[in-house]
Amino acid sequence: MHLTSIVIPSYNGLHLLGHCIAEIRRFTDRPFELIVADDGSTDGTAEFCRRENIPFVSLPRNRGFPCAANAGLKMASGDTVVLMNNDIIVSRRWLDNMLACLYSAEDIGIVGPMANYASGSQHHPLGYADLTGFHEMTREANRPDPGKWRTVQRLVGMCMVMKRELIDRVGLLDERYAPGHYEDDDLCYRARLHGFRLMVAGDTYVHHHGSASFRQLPPEKLAAVIETNRQKFIEKFGADPLMFV
Numbered sequence: 312m313h314l315t316s317i318v319i320p321s322y323n324g325l326h327l328l329g330h331c332i333a334e335i336r337r338f339t340d341r342p343f344e345l346i347v348a349d350d351g352s353t354d355g356t357a358e359f360c361r362r363e364n365i366p367f368v369s370l371p372r373n374r375g376f377p378c379a380a381n382a383g384l385k386m387a388s389g390d391t392v393v394l395m396n397n398d399i400i401v402s403r404r405w406l407d408n409m410l411a412c413l414y415s416a417e418d419i420g421i422v423g424p425m426a427n428y429a430s431g432s433q434h435h436p437l438g439y440a441d442l443t444g445f446h447e448m449t450r451e452a453n454r455p456d457p458g459k460w461r462t463v464q465r466l467v468g469m470c471m472v473m474k475r476e477l478i479d480r481v482g483l484l485d486e487r488y489a490p491g492h493y494e495d496d497d498l499c500y501r502a503r504l505h506g507f508r509l510m511v512a513g514d515t516y517v518h519h520h521g522s523a524s525f526r527q528l529p530p531e532k533l534a535a536v537i538e539t540n541r542q543k544f545i546e547k548f549g550a551d552p553l554m555f556v
Contacts, residue, residue, distance in 0.1 A: 313414075315343040315406060315472075316387030320379035321397040322350040325359055327520060328397045332365070338401050341410075348383030350374060375489030384483055390475045398520035399426075399470050400442060402449035408515040409472045412460050420477040420507025421499065423466035425452075428521035431556045432463050433511055445518050452516045459513030464555040466509050468495025469519050481505050485547075493540040496552040500544075 321328045345365050349356045351373035360367035368382045380394055413422045427436045437452055439445045481501045488494040499509055544552045
């Protein structure tokens with residue numbers, strides 16, 4: 312059976328991280344390892360990981376999502392790797408369904424779920440009022456159904472399930488996008504250039520609180536970061552990432 316490494320970068324998000332990990336433990340029925348990539352947090356994240364016996368790496372200062380994610384990915388030992396935001400809440404069969412999709416064909420490299428807060432084809436609110444309602448609705452929404460799997464051109468980096476082979480061939484996240492935004496588009500584009508398919512598992516829903524770390528930035532600064540990184544993508548590939556949304 313596959314070992315899945317679940318890598319969770321976190322910057323001063325302990326209030327979200329604890330709940331994220333609790334639900335992973337509650338709803339994951341197959342072998343997995345947790346790795347927290349602490350991006351220079353000052354909120355007790357490292358102490359929490361020690362207390363909970365969770366392997367972690369701590370960056371000496373806040374370097375941004377791609378850098379923290381890469382530090383965590385380098386620690387991962389599984390033949391499947393999940394890169395997950397700290398503001399994701401999983402529910403029943405989340406990993407089983409996405410692994411079934413990921414390993415249904417050799418050329419599938421990355422699989423992502425549906426969510427209430429996502430751009431593009433992964434956005435689909437279920438209409439629940441709270442997390443109790445979310446978990447109740449996943450009884451039906453997360454019922455395994457390969458007929459709901461579909462190939463896409465890009466996936467949102469909130470929760471990406473990847474084969475180790477993809478990371479070995481394509482490489483880690485490009486840290487030029489620090490503090491974040493478009494590093495997931497970059498990874499998806501490189502994956503497709505290497506012949507991997509990207510899939511949305513339409514039979515898997517997660518709850519996404521949404522942009523928890525970046526809400527700490529003033530809106531005008533966030534907008535500048537997003538546009539700067541979009542230009543970096545265009546300069547690197549000669550293509551606009553907005554074409555693939």
